[in-house]
Amino acid sequence: MYKQFLSGLFCIVFCFANNLFAQIKVGNNPGSLNPNAALEIESTDKGLLLPRLALTSTTSPAPLSAFVPGMFVYDTATVNDVLPGIYYSDGTKWIKVNSQATSGFWKLDGNNGTDSTHHFLGTTDSQPLRVNTNNAERMRITENGRVGIGTTTPAATLHVKGQVIIDSLTAGDMSTDQMIVANPADGKLKLVPSSHFVMDAEKRVEVVATSGQTIFTTPSPITDVNKILLYRNGILISFIKKDANSIISEMPCLPGDEIRIFQLN
Numbered sequence: 001m002y003k004q005f006l007s008g009l010f011c012i013v014f015c016f017a018n019n020l021f022a023q024i025k026v027g028n029n030p031g032s033l034n035p036n037a038a039l040e041i042e043s044t045d046k047g048l049l050l051p052r053l054a055l056t057s058t059t060s061p062a063p064l065s066a067f068v069p070g071m072f073v074y075d076t077a078t079v080n081d082v083l084p085g086i087y088y089s090d091g092t093k094w095i096k097v098n099s100q101a102t103s104g105f106w107k108l109d110g111n112n113g114t115d116s117t118h119h120f121l122g123t124t125d126s127q128p129l130r131v132n133t134n135n136a137e138r139m140r141i142t143e144n145g146r147v148g149i150g151t152t153t154p155a156a157t158l159h160v161k162g163q164v165i166i167d168s169l170t171a172g173d174m175s176t177d178q179m180i181v182a183n184p185a186d187g188k189l190k191l192v193p194s195s196h197f198v199m200d201a202e203k204r205v206e207v208v209a210t211s212g213q214t215i216f217t218t219p220s221p222i223t224d225v226n227k228i229l230l231y232r233n234g235i236l237i238s239f240i241k242k243d244a245n246s247i248i249s250e251m252p253c254l255p256g257d258e259i260r261i262f263q264l265n
Contacts, residue, residue: 050074055082058094067091156188165251169233171258180236202265208257214249219263221245227264232257 025033027042034040041048053063054077061067069091075082086097106121122129122141131139140148148154150161178191202219218228221244230239230249238250253259 050086052076055079055087055094057081058087058096061089061094067093155186163250166233166235169235172234177234179231179234202263204261204263206259206261208253208255208259211255212252214252215242215246216249216259216261217246218261222247222263229262231260231262234258234260 023033023035023038023040025037025040025042027046028044029042032042050072052074055073055075056062056077057080064071067089069089071089073087075084075087075094078084082094083096087094088097089095111119123143126143128143129141130137137152138149140152140154142148142154146154146157146159148159148161151159172194175194177194179194180189181192182189204217204219206216216230222228222241225241225247228239228247230237230247232249232251232253239247240250242248247261249259
């Protein structure tokens with residue numbers, strides 16, 4: 001009988017211990033336990049106090065001996081790339097838990113209290129920075145600092161694929177200024193003296209008076225459109241032939257724009 005009693009008591013204790021270690025609740029309503037929680041804390045006037053320790057950097061587990069995935073701590077130190085706050089480990093580094101109220105969060109509606117010596121928009125690894133609109137990439141800054149607009153493989157410091165408009169330019173001096181020309185092979189821009197374009201050429205200058213004007217008269221009848229250069233405020237723009245004595249610019253002009261037409265003989 002005594003042995004049967006001990007056996008029954010052992011079974012009761014064993015079953016109770018299994019239930020005890022399977023799920024634990026601390027705080028209010030200990031009898032009401034969420035079935036999905038291994039540990040539940042309930043309180044209306046107390047919080048959870050995490051271990052407080054001084055991290056040394058996000059890439060070092062110290063003062064822990066190793067990174068443990070899922071480990072949470074509260075950092076008290078300000079050193080290297082860590083600031084006071086809650087951090088968790090993904091198994092290889094510490095990651096700061098941020099919210100819109102913390103300084104580590106880059107908000108979509110503007111930021112204040114920024115420090116240009118520490119804060120920036122970009123990457124810290126050898127990866128490009130992409131800018132998207134309407135779920136499509138529009139601009140990219142490569143890991144070596146090249147900027148591409150309309151292209152994902154910029155071949156120069158600034159590589160633009162598409163039309164470029166430069167507005168509000170001041171009037172130039174054809175006798176001393178230089179002009180921008182494009183290499184037809186790769187599109188790279190070059191500077192050449194503007195005097196090269198006025199030798200053995202006729203010139204016509206017109207100041208636009210009508211908004212939206214696109215038709216301009218050439219200095220002489222057109223025999224070859226490839227011998228005509230059209231400049232709007234010093235910038236070479238495209239055009240098509242309208243008739244024997246006029247051309248149509250690629251874009252409407254604004255009042256005050258200076259139009260220069262050079263026609264090689």
